[in-house]
Amino acid sequence: MPQDTPILIVGAGQAGAMAAAELRRLGHRGRIVMAGGERHAPYERPPLSKSVLADAAQDGKIGVHPAGFYAGQEIELRLGTTVTALDPAHSVAHCADGEAIRYAACLLATGGNARVLPTLPPGTPRVHYLRTLDDAARLRDAMQRAREVIVIGGGFLGLETASTAAGLGLRVTLIESADRLLGRALPPELGSWLAQRVLAQGVELRLGCGIAALVPQADGVQVRLADGAALQAPLVVVAIGLTPEVALGAAAGLALDPANGGIQVDQQGRTSAAGIYAAGDCCSQYQPRLGAHMRLESWQSANEQARIAAAAMLGVQTEPAAMPWFWTDQFGCNVQMLGAATPDTRYAWRGIAASDAPCPRFMLLGTRHGRLSHAIAINAGGDLRPLRALFGHAVEDLLPRLCDDAMPLRQLVRDLPTAAASPTTL
Template structure:
């Protein structure tokens, strides 16, 4: 690999754009080439199911960086360009348009694509998937034409889309095959609260309902559930998860995780091929808090892995990855999660899950404990309260859950006193 060749970033999304900025911030003054398949400069994806879906004026406000950033930083941004093959041995990428790009180091930030239902393929009339800005624009136009929508999938994306559609005045039905909402990410007590909130906003929620068949229908989408219920809607949104885009890596001989399908990387985001790194939704990495190798599909993880990969490319030290944090806006609430959910955790409530009034949203924390250690925190309309809890989770500090949940004390004071009580109990 020639060190005079540019650093190549394949994928012009959150991770790719963040890595490019990090390389410059760390002092790299050599060439950077970033290649992306979309015609748009890198943009934030979380708003697609929320602000962008409801308001076209948001389309121009979701860029990862300001419009002139890439030119100002000397980053060669090549949009609407697809890398067809990657040869790590010769440090060359070959594009579909015939151009070849030599590189000194390469970052794969190829993201993922929506998982499809074979009976409702992408591109079929009245069927929408939501992964790109173009997808959001198409769905937005459709939501404005119709009065009802069927959302298949009750994960974060499905619930966000359903929430936005309901706020736009549509009748919304959500079908989720699992018996609980978000059952792999939150405890059952929170799943139950979330389902109650969904139904309270007038959304028809069908839990534990697998799809038995999807019969053909004219001018609508028809779905037959496993319990015999027939659903019909003029519009359907399929939100059943993500496949990592790893075809390029697989063809290049890079190691993939046999379970989650992501590109295997070490703590510094290095793949099995020297000089090739991976970050974001396509990357599989060991997560100490979860105790397993996994893909974390989150805005924060894309940023963190991009930062770490950029530092590793330049051989400079950097802080380890931050504690996992995730957020979502839906159903009139801001929901933030810190740490890792485990079914074995014991959850305790700080505050009340009931809304104090018709026009006042609820505000509470759910704290997941393993013995005397805080491992997971969910904040509803209380994101600022997570700050004093971060160190408790990161350091595994023992604390008194009774004090931690005492709403008579400000949380910062409660956290301080809760740890002091446990420390004195240990010493005695």
């Protein structure tokens, strides 16, 4: 790879920052240029709906790397720079300011954008979307001046935002069009438990409520529900999902996943165009454990995809992607998930706690075809580590012992005869 022709990273977020660091760790001494549209150095997004939303002092504590890292590693960080076009045939990127950057390899780490309600576009007074640090600062300021908020969307972001708002003393109404919370990520019984906990924390929860109309008003927004109810609040947060930012790749002719819209990549992060890679929320990658291409919108997935793509750009062998892992903090619960849920996953409970318990602690163990494929820990994240040894193993006959919460899980796993059943693709 020519030393004076840079590796170009488009997107200065989690995946981009981790890929740049990995390139240096693997010994690359050539130029690295990272272009990002925001004015902030790369920062972690999970705190935006939690600690940052509650405390302005956290703004400077969420950098992916410490201050001085990029200069010290000779990474050319170009903030406020938008790449508007890629020319894969000539390995050139064109920027909004007129600059053309010739690259030796290019990583698209463009992330995604908040999904928008057409009747409440960004910029509507008293309406907030939460995707960037600037979004969080604006919402935090608005919450300090409001007594009530309506959160539209009962996914992870909506729940975290509602939890933070309730913790700050706001009256919160959470509206979810589905009949349960986190339907694609949690089994119905755990979704019901979580709904009861949300109610126990003082949040008004409207499940299975379609929205008939959204009417901006001088003093807030009126939300008219399909059942005829009308709600109004001086502040509304819309958290209805993410759309992958793929416009740059699509215009360059890169193949997109027809099912989820992400940029298609192989197991090394390569796109359909030679020399162009993708990582993070913008890309769709085949997941062997699930047998399908998926977009995994998570901190861990961004890190893993960036690590693997960086190695591939340098032609270096590296470890395969780690098992999917995700976490969320909401309503006094740290929820950690290892593996992935599928419609045919069957769950067994290890312990149980009342939904209004001060600090509930329990787990759900999910199996597919009798093999452990998913684990959900509520305030019990430490127990996921010993369970890793069982993933892919036949455990159906062992579930009664594994679900006995009177026994330490580490000891149970150590004593189980896992050698009798070899792991397979989940």
